Amino acid sequence: MDKREAPPDTFLAMPTYLTVELVRLIRREAGGGTSRPGRGRGGVVRWPHVIVLACLADEGALAQREISDRVRTDPADLVGILDDLEGAGYAVRRRDPADRRRYAVEITEEGRRFLRADLERLRERDARLFAALTPAETEQFRALVRKVLAHHDPRFADAAQGGSAVP
Template identity: 50%
Template sequence: MQEKPDPLRDSPSYLLFELLRLARRTSARIFPGERVRLPHLMVLGCVARLGPLSQREVSEHLRMDAGDIVGLVDTLEEAGYVERRRDAEDRRRYALGVTEAGRLFLSAARERRDHLDALLFGPLAPEELEQFTHLMLRVLAHHDPRFTARPPGRPADRGSHAGR
């Protein structure tokens, strides 16, 4: 019996979904038992870059549900990567700050992210990876202004990891 062509293979949204699944499987395989995953790193990176911030501010900046942020911050605090401190300007609220251990972990996580990127995008030439990254950023920027400005050195330097 001959298999019929899969119409989903022509859908960019379906392919993106499958690519995300591949990234999750690969990450779980190469970093087994890791409690801190991408959502945690998003929170940690946000606080490291913009902090100190309240949990509400982190939620708004990352466009994540405030209830989800609480659990992520709890895990990060238990790991010693963030601290909840009373806000000096408003004693009723807490501000999140990154600890030195959190900064070190974030640096190591960037190295692991680069390794994951190299595994996932290894089939692409550096210029193809740069173009792919640019196209994803363009789509995201159309829907979300956070993606309009490209951080210095990105995405061009990411292409250097594809050949490893």
């Protein structure tokens, strides 16, 4: 991009504008998701699917409501995500033996394999996207974003203070 095409300095001074442009870059690089066999949405696994799988891998079997609360997804939207994951063989819903009115959702071995492979793909994409930064700058970037998020969302508080975060 040459100087004639650069956004006005007013926008370059706005963190929100820069964040939007970064999200656009990430979306271009992502190409819309990962194609995998399954029903619904053409078998494409997107961020919400991967986040739910990671939640299940980290937490074990959970009720749909617990998943919804943990990943901050509307319960109605979660149903579609779980339908896709179940259709692809990545998750399974079973009646909770302790409460037959409730379903527990578990990640399958196939889901774990997919999650490992997809996380590796995402790490490789991050390496490409953030290649201009040194490792120290990348960590500083992560810390600053976590700090902003923690200010508005307590789920990020531990990560912002150097606590655990997904590698």
